Amino acid sequence: MTLLTRAVGACALLSLPLAPVLAADADPYPTRAIKWIVPYLAGTGPDLTARVLSDAMSNELGQPIVVENRGGVGGNLGAQLAARAAPDGYTWLYSGSPMAASMRLYAQPGFDVMKDFVHVGGISRSDSVVLVNRASPYQTLSDLVAGLSAKPGELFYASGGVGTPSHLGAESLLAVTQTTSSHVPYKGASESTNAVASDQVSFALSLIGPALPHIQGGRLKPLAVLSPERNRMLPEVPTTAEAGVADAVVMAYGGLSVPAGTPPAVVSRIAAALDAALQRDDVRGKLENSGLTVTPASSEAYTQLLRDEMLATQQLADKVNLPRQ
Secondary structure, X not given: OOHHHHHHHXXXXXXXXXXXXXXXXXXXXXXXXXXXXEOOOOOOHHHHHHHHHHHHHHHHHOOOEEEEEOOOHHHHHHHHHHHOOOOOOOEEEEEEHHHHHHHXXXXXXXXXXXXXXXXXXXXXXXXXXXXXXXXXXXOOHHHHHHHHHHOOOOOEEEEOOOOOHHHHHHHHHHHHHOOOOEEEEOOOHHHHHHHHHOOOOOEEEEEHHHHHHHHHOOOEEEXXXXXXXXXXXXXXXXXXXXXOOOOOOOEXXXXXXXXXXXXXXXXXXXXXXXXXXXXXXXXXXXXXXXXXXXXXXXXXHHHHHHHHHHHHHHHHHHHHOOOOO
């Protein structure tokens, strides 16, 4: 062995203990601002949720989290953007039931909910509520069902878009009551609730969050919530079962996802920050006062919820012959 070879070998040996340390310290996550895509309009339940959590998680991670609303196509547009983002932990997506439903309702949603994302964890459950205009002739759910039966296909209902909980909830309600109605999809929950408030349509289903201000302001009348129990923010509103429609239960789930290929260590860091934020009483209070139920779920449990939603959507689509978009 030459002197040069021995010198090079010695340098290599000396550098070995330092290499892992240098690699670990080279780029600790996160080092810059994070973008959180919400694939719905401002003022919706997912938007409010992301904004509440972004503040809390920013404190945990030590970097700003910027919420970006990219609504359109029932949430598909924002999901497409997130799916194409670099898998480095700096682009998040507020994901949920509509993403899974889109896999069965759109011929080309532009993403694969199981292949294109790592689902970090579940955040919350949202109840849906049946809404009519305050001056509507249908002042109970029984009244509305009777009106639908008397005028098949003549009454119109609004939704926040194809595949959204408001769309699937309405179709589920129609299927259970064996009635029909004409669907008018809007760009989001705000527009669909405004359509009911301005008497453009006969009724709508909406997540409670975006509907709550209209209900509290007296513009909309809630007839029933599509959940097993009454919602704490609308304690006087009966469940569909209490209102005489036993099997109409539709709940939406939301969570946090990142592009597939994001390093496991980064995913774990994000998951830990999400869990810490959801344990805070002030965060839970803000979310639940908007009508949500905080339901933290592991990556595995949340991913299974999305699989279940795909199956339930397919079963509903087959039952009522929902066409693919």
